[in-house]
Amino acid sequence: MSKKILEIDNIRREFHMGTETVRALKGVSFTVNAGEFVTIMGSSGSGKTTLLNLLGCLDRPTAGDYLLDGTNVGKLTRNELAKVRNLKIGFVFQAYNLLPRTSALENVELPLFYNKNITTHQRREKAIRALEAVRLSDRLDHTPSQLSGGQQQRVAIARALVNEPVMILADEATGNLDTRTSYEIMALMQELNQQGKTIVFVTHEPDIAAFSNRTIMLRDGKVQRDAINENVRSAKDALASLPAADDY
Amino acid sequence: MSIFNLIRLALLALQRNKLRAFLTMLGIIIGVAAVIAMVAIGQGSKESIQTQLGNMGSNMVTILPSSNVAGGARMDASTIQTLTLPDVIALQKQATLLTAVSPVSSIKGQAIFGPFNWPTTLQGGNTDYFDIRKLSVADGIAYSESDVASAAKVCLLGKTVVDNLFPSGESPIGKVIRFNTIPLQVIGTLVPKGVSSFGQDQDDIIVAPYTTIQKRMLATIYLQNIIASAVSEEQSDAAVDQVTSILRETHRLRQGDDNNFTVRTMAELIKTLSSTTSLLTILLTAIAGISLIIGGIGIMNIMYVSVTERTREIGLRMSIGARGIDILLQFLVEAIIISITGGVIGVILGVSASTIITLTLGWPTLVSRSSIILSFMVCALTGVFFGYYPALKASRLDPIEALRYE
Numbered sequence: 001m002s003k004k005i006l007e008i009d010n011i012r013r014e015f016h017m018g019t020e021t022v023r024a025l026k027g028v029s030f031t032v033n034a035g036e037f038v039t040i041m042g043s044s045g046s047g048k049t050t051l052l053n054l055l056g057c058l059d060r061p062t063a064g065d066y067l068l069d070g071t072n073v074g075k076l077t078r079n080e081l082a083k084v085r086n087l088k089i090g091f092v093f094q095a096y097n098l099l100p101r102t103s104a105l106e107n108v109e110l111p112l113f114y115n116k117n118i119t120t121h122q123r124r125e126k127a128i129r130a131l132e133a134v135r136l137s138d139r140l141d142h143t144p145s146q147l148s149g150g151q152q153q154r155v156a157i158a159r160a161l162v163n164e165p166v167m168i169l170a171d172e173a174t175g176n177l178d179t180r181t182s183y184e185i186m187a188l189m190q191e192l193n194q195q196g197k198t199i200v201f202v203t204h205e206p207d208i209a210a211f212s213n214r215t216i217m218l219r220d221g222k223v224q225r226d227a228i229n230e231n232v233r234s235a236k237d238a239l240a241s242l243p244a245a246d247d248y
Numbered sequence: 249m250s251i252f253n254l255i256r257l258a259l260l261a262l263q264r265n266k267l268r269a270f271l272t273m274l275g276i277i278i279g280v281a282a283v284i285a286m287v288a289i290g291q292g293s294k295e296s297i298q299t300q301l302g303n304m305g306s307n308m309v310t311i312l313p314s315s316n317v318a319g320g321a322r323m324d325a326s327t328i329q330t331l332t333l334p335d336v337i338a339l340q341k342q343a344t345l346l347t348a349v350s351p352v353s354s355i356k357g358q359a360i361f362g363p364f365n366w367p368t369t370l371q372g373g374n375t376d377y378f379d380i381r382k383l384s385v386a387d388g389i390a391y392s393e394s395d396v397a398s399a400a401k402v403c404l405l406g407k408t409v410v411d412n413l414f415p416s417g418e419s420p421i422g423k424v425i426r427f428n429t430i431p432l433q434v435i436g437t438l439v440p441k442g443v444s445s446f447g448q449d450q451d452d453i454i455v456a457p458y459t460t461i462q463k464r465m466l467a468t469i470y471l472q473n474i475i476a477s478a479v480s481e482e483q484s485d486a487a488v489d490q491v492t493s494i495l496r497e498t499h500r501l502r503q504g505d506d507n508n509f510t511v512r513t514m515a516e517l518i519k520t521l522s523s524t525t526s527l528l529t530i531l532l533t534a535i536a537g538i539s540l541i542i543g544g545i546g547i548m549n550i551m552y553v554s555v556t557e558r559t560r561e562i563g564l565r566m567s568i569g570a571r572g573i574d575i576l577l578q579f580l581v582e583a584i585i586i587s588i589t590g591g592v593i594g595v596i597l598g599v600s601a602s603t604i605i606t607l608t609l610g611w612p613t614l615v616s617r618s619s620i621i622l623s624f625m626v627c628a629l630t631g632v633f634f635g636y637y638p639a640l641k642a643s644r645l646d647p648i649e650a651l652r653y654e
Contacts, residue, residue, distance in 0.1 A: 053648050079571045083571075106260070111568040
């Protein structure tokens with residue numbers, strides 16, 4: 001369990017706004033091993049989003065090295081980055097980003113459409129399995145508008161799982177959900193983590209961070225604190241401790 | 249992404265906005281339907297003129313005597329007599345591009361029967377004459393080879409002549425009329441051909457063996473002209489060359505001498521008339537083509553809106569591994585599907601519109617396969633051309649910005 005999934009070495013990212021240069025990341029270094037559940041925290045303007053974009057291979061660093069599963073991502077072209085995203089990363093967004101008026105199954109199938117090596121039959125099978133993993137196998141034909149927020153996010157998680165990525169990258173995945181549903185999602189995340197999935201979860205809620213094994217605090221473009229969480233809270237227990245009728 | 253998946257994806261996307269997809273298509277539908285209907289009208293009128301001329305013998309070749317130069321002065325064509333029977337025989341024997349040749353003699357005069365008389369033209373030929381001039385016998389019989397050989401005093405009457413000499417409606421067959429002073433027995437009547445495109449009454453005619461006219465009335469060895477049928481309308485130009493060279497030989501013309509005859513074809517005339525209708529077709533098509541372009545601009549407009557509206561979707565697709573080319577193809581295929589579906593509906597509509605025009609207004613229309621194929625291809629091209637820029641714009645979006653787009 002000590003295989004390095006993420007290796008970030010003194011990464012910098014600068015933006016040029018006219019004549020001014022904005023330094024969003026000023027040398028960030030850390031390593032994430034396979035099977036870890038890491039939360040990245042930080043206040044607004046800490047460089048959280050910039051880091052997320054880099055981790056998600058949507059952006060390239062100005063300087064420094066980023067190795068994802070042994071590949072130096074900083075040197076890849078746009079199309080090669082797209083391939084890395086397709087094969088190695090599963091995204092979960094705050095706003096779910098499901099295709100409207102498209103069934104849950106088809107939403108989950110979407111990443112596999114961009115993988116040439118997968119047949120129609122495999123695609124369907126994998127999507128059904130991913131939806132089973134998030135316990136939505138009875139909602140295959142439902143469109144997003146027929147699903148609750150929590151269910152939509154679970155479809156999105158299934159979509160992130162379907163290509164069997166080396167890392168799930170969640171961006172404020174509980175930001176749009178109420179406490180109970182958030183805990184449900186976190187319980188699912190913990191379950192996936194226990195099955196061996198590496199999860200990087202970006203959030204600004206300390207509450208949510210308590211469910212992870214490790215928390216990286218960003219501040220002003222630098223790592224402020226990188227600590228192992230000694231007593232991980234179980235999301236299932238937290239869910240059980242909530243008042244029964246919490247649906248105000 | 250395979251083409252099958254691309255099409256499936258595009259259909260799904262279009263399904264989400266059925267009404268909008270249809271309204272976008274409408275521009276193309278109207279454009280294509282207009283092109284097909286307009287071309288059908290143009291082609292139809294062209295075709296009808298050609299059939300009309302074809303009835304007069306579209307492959308007919310006419311050989312006229314023409315001016316001999318006498319003492320430097322060219323003389324009036326009617327006074328010149330250069331065509332004789334040996335010319336006809338030479339043509340019959342040597343001209344491979346002619347199917348039938350007939351000498352022609354004609355004379356104007358007064359046809360008389362009982363108290364009635366009528367000024368008309370007596371035309372004479374051999375037995376091929378009917379075939380070349382596309383005349384057919386309504387009642388009675390045509391004259392025979394032996395009638396021609398013996399210069400028999402027989403004739404066939406055109407409808408106008410029948411109407412004027414036999415106003416009571418009795419059958420003229422077997423009656424003896426007089427043309428000027430010569431009595432002729434009526435052995436048949438001709439099927440009416442109506443007024444020609446040039447306003448000439450084609451039924452105001454009496455037909456008799458040319459020998460009868462040549463020997464009994466004109467008393468000459470010369471022919472007014474020779475008519476012949478070329479093997480086909482397309483071959484008539486080649487036939488003219490062949491006739492010219494044969495006649496130059498029989499007339500013993502040396503190199504450098506002017507021809508003492510003129511060869512004309514119906515094809516030339518058809519060409520002139522057709523060019524008018526061709527121009528009409530081009531104009532109509534141009535107008536319809538403009539509406540197709542407007543339809544294309546409609547597609548472009550909607551595709552731009554669609555790209556903006558689906559920015560987040562594009563961002564998402566990119567984040568889960570879509571390359572720029574995948575996004576480009578997705579939008580391009582959508583545009584092409586809109587235009588091709590519009591094209592299919594347009595073709596159906598255009599063809600039915602042409603049929604309705606023919607049925608209700610009685611205009612001749614002709615839906616040609618080429619116009620369908622052409623407008624269909626223009627449609628697909630319109631989709632590619634007008635869909636390309638919006639699709640390119642979509643493919644060049646930055647996934648980070650697209651994902652955060654509100």
